[in-house]
Amino acid sequence: MKVTSTELKLRLGKYLKESFRDPVIISVRGNKENVLLSFHEYERLKSAEKQEK
Numbered sequence: 001m002k003v004t005s006t007e008l009k010l011r012l013g014k015y016l017k018e019s020f021r022d023p024v025i026i027s028v029r030g031n032k033e034n035v036l037l038s039f040h041e042y043e044r045l046k047s048a049e050k051q052e053k
Helices: 003-009 013-020 039-052
Strands: 002-004 025-027 032-034
Touching: 002 003, 003 013, 003 025, 013 025, 013 032
Parallel strands: 002 025
Antiparallel strands: 025 032
């Protein structure tokens, strides 16, 4: 899912819930800047990164 930073500010709760299902890509002035994801997914990615080293 993609959302603008303005939309995120207006409906943060909605996108926090969405981030439990899928990462939310946040764009600023049309540029993809950030990703909102669940803490569980973050931990999974960090663990996979450590295993690669």
